[in-house]
Amino acid sequence: MNAPKHAFAAMYPELGTGPVSTESAVSKEFFELEREKIFRHQWFSLLKRDSDIPNPGDYFVREIEIVGVSVLVIRGDDNKIRAFHNSCTHRGNRLVHDDMGCTVGMQCDFHGWTFNRQGELAYVTDEEQFYDLDKSELGMPTIHLDIWRGFLFVNFDETPDQTLETAMGDFNQDLSPFAFDDLECIGRYRYEVDANWKTTMNAFQEGYHVALVHKRSAPDAFTGDDNPYCHLPKVKLQDNGNQSLAVPAAPEHKLSPTEELAFKFGSTFTQGVGNTEACPGTWQGEAENWGFDLNIIFPFSRINVGAGWCYVDAFWPVAQDQTVYELAYYFPKPVKPSQMISQEFSKVVLRDLSREDLATNEMTHAALMAGSINKIQLSDQEIAVRHLYKTVTARVAD
Amino acid sequence: MANRLPEEFSDLEGYADWAEPTEAARMARRIGATMAELTDYYSTVLPRMEAIAAYLDQWDLPDLPDTAKRLLYIGMMYMEVAVAVELFKDPDVPESSPVEKLTVLTEHGERALLG
Numbered sequence: 446m447n448a449p450k451h452a453f454a455a456m457y458p459e460l461g462t463g464p465v466s467t468e469s470a471v472s473k474e475f476f477e478l479e480r481e482k483i484f485r486h487q488w489f490s491l492l493k494r495d496s497d498i499p500n501p502g503d504y505f506v507r508e509i510e511i512v513g514v515s516v517l518v519i520r521g522d523d524n525k526i527r528a529f530h531n532s533c534t535h536r537g538n539r540l541v542h543d544d545m546g547c548t549v550g551m552q553c554d555f556h557g558w559t560f561n562r563q564g565e566l567a568y569v570t571d572e573e574q575f576y577d578l579d580k581s582e583l584g585m586p587t588i589h590l591d592i593w594r595g596f597l598f599v600n601f602d603e604t605p606d607q608t609l610e611t612a613m614g615d616f617n618q619d620l621s622p623f624a625f626d627d628l629e630c631i632g633r634y635r636y637e638v639d640a641n642w643k644t645t646m647n648a649f650q651e652g653y654h655v656a657l658v659h660k661r662s663a664p665d666a667f668t669g670d671d672n673p674y675c676h677l678p679k680v681k682l683q684d685n686g687n688q689s690l691a692v693p694a695a696p697e698h699k700l701s702p703t704e705e706l707a708f709k710f711g712s713t714f715t716q717g718v719g720n721t722e723a724c725p726g727t728w729q730g731e732a733e734n735w736g737f738d739l740n741i742i743f744p745f746s747r748i749n750v751g752a753g754w755c756y757v758d759a760f761w762p763v764a765q766d767q768t769v770y771e772l773a774y775y776f777p778k779p780v781k782p783s784q785m786i787s788q789e790f791s792k793v794v795l796r797d798l799s800r801e802d803l804a805t806n807e808m809t810h811a812a813l814m815a816g817s818i819n820k821i822q823l824s825d826q827e828i829a830v831r832h833l834y835k836t837v838t839a840r841v842a843d
Numbered sequence: 844m845a846n847r848l849p850e851e852f853s854d855l856e857g858y859a860d861w862a863e864p865t866e867a868a869r870m871a872r873r874i875g876a877t878m879a880e881l882t883d884y885y886s887t888v889l890p891r892m893e894a895i896a897a898y899l900d901q902w903d904l905p906d907l908p909d910t911a912k913r914l915l916y917i918g919m920m921y922m923e924v925a926v927a928v929e930l931f932k933d934p935d936v937p938e939s940s941p942v943e944k945l946t947v948l949t950e951h952g953e954r955a956l957l958g
Binding site: 633635637638658661664704706707708709779782788792806807 | 870877904929936942946
């Protein structure tokens, strides 16, 4: 594939072509502005689907470090999924200590106040000792939760300034027909990264690094004679910060004996179930030698789709110099044991490949902090990195 | 000692300890092994993988008896080992974020099998 030179800059001339300042990645003050102006107002993907908590009482807990809140998400007896601050309305103690499970209700281990699966206060120990307690007003504090094509999102704004559907609006035409409902989570991972969230995420926003960083895990799956530097066949950048990038597959990719086995038993991340026909909700039909799509939901979460599989991930900012990278793979729900063995192949390769992606972040961040360089040089293939800095800087200045 | 794997796979009995039930344990075993051990596991189990799949597919996943479950874990361990042998030529992932930074969380399929 020979992309016309500087094709993306021509599509998005407002982004410019010059070096980009590292100030927003190294400044603690800038991070505080991001927290106030961006993170407190955005819909966050929790990287979970409604099908991950299928039954009444199924729950999970997620610490959202950037706002300092422990969030409990639980399916009620009415089958509705709700999000709450994981705190007792008595004196604020944490209610649920496990990461996930199924429960008939939440009992505080401090004084025994008990909440039902809808978050309502059901029981107060020694209630007569209180004065004018109105239990109906003392349910667990709620957090805005909405669902987009099965994916759970929360928003910490008192009154979110846009609906989730609007926030995801620019993806709808691309992503919404994707067959998410056929998939089940087969693997979930969490990394602690000592680097700014943007520096961390930048390593996942271009194909330029693939030939070097993934020379072992993917020596020929995404790069080949035709496209040695993994040029992206499609890029779409939105004013709201959302991005879609198509990543190419190399047609000359040779299957190892194990990948051949995995494909025989099921589907793999390079030889998907939809490989012979266009997979709805992706760029497969339009991009030559399509591999998979990265869909970045501003500011830091993604729903990435391949032929019959997807992975979701997020670069959770914790502090100016700390990020939690979480990712989860969704593949067709295995029925037969051999399918589970097959999926283990893709899961292990992709997991190890993500460790390669994270190899450079901390050293890069350290160099930026030291002031070794104060601006970065970005090629046309790294236009999504440029777009992220541009969007974040504009939002913070708003 | 009684066989821990199905009788048809008694040739793999020496690897019964490698039948780790979680991805976190399989990854730790791989990274803690020597390349010689991994290569040996790889070359012993690879020619048996099709037979393993055919044997296991007598059942749907929720109905697997315990000895068959162990064989399933041998098959999943094979994938973990094969990636080290075929791609990385090293038990760990060279030039990557250190494994200590990674937490592998368990998911539905794995938990369902653990019961």
